[in-house]
Amino acid sequence: MSEKSKRREALVYHAKPTPGKIKIVPTKKYSSQRDLALAYSPGVAEPCIEIAKDKSNVYKYTTKGNLVAVISNGTAVLGLGDIGPEASKPVMEGKGLLFKIFADLDCFDIEVDTKDVDEFIKTVKNIAPTFGGINLEDIKAPEAFEIERRLKEELDIPVMHDDQHGTAIISSAALLNALELAEKKIEDVKIVISGAGSAAISCTSLYVKLGARKENIMMFDIDGLITKDRTNLGPEQMQFARDLDKVDLREALKNADVFLGLSVGNIVDGEMLRSMNDSPIVFAMANPTPEIDYDTAMASREDIIMATGRSDHPNQVNNVLGFPFIFRGAMDVRATKINEEMKMAATKAIAQLAKEPVPEQVNIAYGELKLSFGRDYIIPKPFDPRLISTIPPAVAKAAMESGVAQEPILDWERYEEQLLSRMGSDNKLVRLLLNRARINPKRIVFAEADNIDVLKAAQIVLEDGIGTPILLGRKDIIEELMEELGFDQPCMIIDPKSDEEKARKDRYAHEFWKLRQRKGVTEFDAGKSLRQRNYFAAM
Known part of the structure; x- marks a missing residue:
């Protein structure tokens, strides 16, 4: 399909037959006068009174416990940059759609027209009582760091900037499995990172928590290697600064074990990959054009373990493997935050799931004879039906063990059954069949x-x-x-x-x-x- 046709298809999809991608659907009967009297005045006064007595009753009588806000100011939208709050709305609606179809979480998208950090934070805090969780999206660094940090400190509901932590969690799961296949230890590997934005910083921070050593990490931004003598960087970037002479990316990749790309396309070539150590791990995740083309990378050497952000290649690092299920688990125990323990639990659950036998319906959906743990399968596929029953329980348990859960789960078997029932088998079957049909139309x-x-x-x-x-x-x-x-x-x-x-x-x-x-x-x-x-x- 030509680029012109793809553009037209995308515009028609968003415009027809109804503009946008999400809508509100009533959950209660409304056909009679009696129904309306219960839904609004006078019946609605009763739950209001109960909530006024005890604020926690808001979870009992309203949708708060299943409602996520996707909030952005449109300053870092996909690969489009600062395009403004209105232009970011299609992305935020899309995020709401993913929350619903993968984790049955309802969503309001909110676009805030301000670049002022204090004003943005004040706006979010003022509307926070509406929601059970807040997903920050497409906010540029370094403002994103402060916004998330302060909101996590000042609110009592889960807050997560998915651009940072979603990518970090999925890529960390992929890294753990890739290192296992390469028979390398995370504390020993030399890691080169292209990109120093919010996603790259969060990925690197989580790698360090998994055991990577800062002295083995070299991070590059648009101006080159991040070194201690740089004066144009924030504290987030400077925590990974090295006391080294200036080297370029080509030189840094010599004898490296891991390359993480979260920058721009086509900045790495086959010769650079050939200079890396045996079984190099290459995560080229710039979208839509990776730092090195997949086919070029695979042709450069036979022992490469590669992942991208694209769905048309193996090992897609896709945030949808994480954020719907992380919020599901956090909100199901009414966690007051999403902490490091919960993120680590999600990382390990995703990594472990890739090692489990793959259901035949997933093989069919992706046109594979037999997916199994290996160089072309280091993370699960987005339509794997086991994600909903694997990640939320891991996150919920971590929330309980770390003391941030307000409503602990007591019956785990029942909870897993509830999770599976949220994703009706008819919806899953349709999605799997559609995916299968696309492979051979x-x-x-x-x-x-x-x-x-x-x-x-x-x-x-x-x-x-x-x-x-x-x-x-x-x-x-x-x-x-x-x-x-x-x-x-x-x-x-x-x-x-x-x-x-x-x-x-x-x-x-x-x-x-x-x-x-x-x-x-x-x-x-x-x-x-x-x-x-x-x-x-x-x-």
């Missing part, structure tokens, strides 16, 4: 494409990449409906009754007769049948 004939519902189904098939539609019906009607739906991608349209299709229809009729002549179908009958769309479509 087929041609699909829609015999009644001049019906708007049928045409909409064809549009979804095409936009989701699960098939190639062929539309049957009156061409003028189909084109009119396509314009109404914003269905502007090229599609084959065939009107079986048009004169232009006579030769095709005659050919199909003859083939149909040859297939069915011993079943009592005459050539005349075949021609008559092929005037019907369903016969024509099947042929």
Whole structure:
């Protein structure tokens, strides 16, 4: 698909049939006057009174315990930079969608129009009573560090800047498993990091907590190696400063064991990878263009263990493996924060899950014969149904053991059953089937494409990449409906009754007769049948 087509597909997806990606759905009956009197005045006064008596009752009578805020000021949106709060909204809505489909957490996205740290913090604190957890998103460094630190100190609900900690947790899980495969110890490996933003700082900090030594780490930013004589850096970067002479990235990678890229694309080549130690671990996670192209990296040497941020290569470091489930576990025990113990528990749970036998439905979904722990599978796949029953319990237990849980879980078997029931098997099955279909899309004939519902189904098939539609019906009607739906991608349209299709229809009729002549179908009958769309479509 061309870049122009991808752009059009993305815009249509967000605009049609309803703008945006999330909406509010009632959870209570509202069909009668009695229902409305309970939902609002006068019935609503009763839970208000109970909450006024004891604030903790807000979790009993409202959605607070299952409601996350995704909050941004739009200063560091994906790879787009500072594009403003309004332009960040599609990303925040998307994050809300992921919270819902992976962990059944409801979400409000909130875009705050300020770059002032104090004003941003004040805004978030003022609205915090609404929510059970706060996911900070796409806030530029160094402001992101202070914002998260202060909100964690001043609020009594989980707060996490996912750009930092989500990437850190997933990449740390991948690193633990990669080191095991490479038969190396984390305290011995030389690590080179390209990037010194919030994600890189958080990743490096977690690597250190796992046992990496600061004296074995070299961190680079746009101005080169971070050294102690630099005067243009904040305290977060300076904690990884080295007392070394200036070297460039190429020289730093000589005899290195691990490369972590969270910077820009195409800054590493095959020769640089060949200069690394045996079984080099390369996490090239710049998106959409990694620091080194996957194929180039894999061709550079046979012993490489590689991960990227892309879904079209093995070992995708995808934050969706972490944040929905971390918040799920934290909020299910009403944790007052997400602390280091909880992040470490999530890291180890993800790493361990990759070593477990992979369910066949995951193999089918990703078109694999047999996924198993190895160089091309060091972290679980995002659609692995075991994530929901593995990570939240690990996080919840860590919250309880570290003393930040306010509602401890007593029956773990029941809790895991509740987690599985949140992700209805029908939803999981549909997602797995869709993923499988995208691997090898087929041609699909829609015999009644001049019906708007049928045409909409064809549009979804095409936009989701699960098939190639062929539309049957009156061409003028189909084109009119396509314009109404914003269905502007090229599609084959065939009107079986048009004169232009006579030769095709005659050919199909003859083939149909040859297939069915011993079943009592005459050539005349075949021609008559092929005037019907369903016969024509099947042929």
